[in-house]
Amino acid sequence: MIELKKAGFSYGGGEIFRDVDLHLAQGTFHFLTGPSGTGKTTLMKMCYQALMPDSGTIKVFGRDVRAMNRDDVALVRRRIGVVHQDCQFLNHLSVGENVLLPSFVAGRDGLDDQRNLRELLKWVELEENIDQLPPELSGGERQRAALARAVILSPEVILADEPTGNLDWNMAQRLLTLLIELNKMGKTILVATHDMNLIRAARPHVAARVLRIQGKRVHLAGADL
Numbered sequence: 386m387i388e389l390k391k392a393g394f395s396y397g398g399g400e401i402f403r404d405v406d407l408h409l410a411q412g413t414f415h416f417l418t419g420p421s422g423t424g425k426t427t428l429m430k431m432c433y434q435a436l437m438p439d440s441g442t443i444k445v446f447g448r449d450v451r452a453m454n455r456d457d458v459a460l461v462r463r464r465i466g467v468v469h470q471d472c473q474f475l476n477h478l479s480v481g482e483n484v485l486l487p488s489f490v491a492g493r494d495g496l497d498d499q500r501n502l503r504e505l506l507k508w509v510e511l512e513e514n515i516d517q518l519p520p521e522l523s524g525g526e527r528q529r530a531a532l533a534r535a536v537i538l539s540p541e542v543i544l545a546d547e548p549t550g551n552l553d554w555n556m557a558q559r560l561l562t563l564l565i566e567l568n569k570m571g572k573t574i575l576v577a578t579h580d581m582n583l584i585r586a587a588r589p590h591v592a593a594r595v596l597r598i599q600g601k602r603v604h605l606a607g608a609d610l
């Protein structure tokens with residue numbers, strides 16, 4: 386689904402990645418770890434074309450990102466759901482409107498998605514919160530709303546950036562369970578996290594691989610976590 390070959394990236398003078406190889410095959414579940422500031426968010430942005438590599442290639446759904454025009458990028462992005470580290474809600478819109486936002490941005494008439502909305506909010510246990518504003522939600526509720534928004538267009542790939550970062554352990558486990566459910570439905574999942582306990586908790590339920598950013602490259606970690 387997403388493949389990086391010898392990809393390099395710098396912010397101005399600051400090199401973040403050099404010769405990164407990465408392959409997220411269909412239906413796989415990966416965790417992405419690494420100390421703060423090593424580039425987890427940056428790598429995710431490269432995967433959904435918010436950032437272009439300076440060198441090497443990135444293929445998304447088999448297509449080289451450099452060969453895509455803006456329309457191609459927009460179409461590809463609908464196939465990738467993103468849970469941003471800070472959720473990125475529009476605080477003047479309700480939870481329901483925020484979850485439906487990708488549908489409006491994609492120019493869909495929204496009817497099917499509105500039918501999906503209630504199902505989706507039920508799935509993340511937020512059906513009572515549909516008319517609330519994002520600032521009125523707890524941290525765990527916000528993360529679950531962000532997950533609902535990431536999957537409203539039924540993407541094939543879900544990228545979640547520290548989705549459990551500010552949550553207590555029970556809430557983190559609930560969110561992990563939702564991500565594992567999505568993977569069992571065939572979705573390809575990449576979760577950036579600092580939390581080794583989260584990775585250990587996933588082990589009995591999903592054959593997740595662990596990627597570690599080290600020395601500006603992405604390494605497959607061993608089983609010794």
Ligand SMILES: Nc1ncnc2c1ncn2[C@@H]1O[C@H](COP(=O)(O)OP(=O)(O)OP(=O)(O)O)[C@@H](O)[C@H]1O
Pocket residue numbers: 396399401419420421422423424425426427428
């Ligand atoms: N827009 C930007 N311009 C310049 N430097 C940036 C920009 N965004 C991130 N960086 C730098 O790039 C490096 C990687 O940042 P990134 O946010 O990808 O790391 P991270 O591993 O996700 O960190 P954290 O775990 O703290 O969220 C950091 O040193 C950061 O300061």
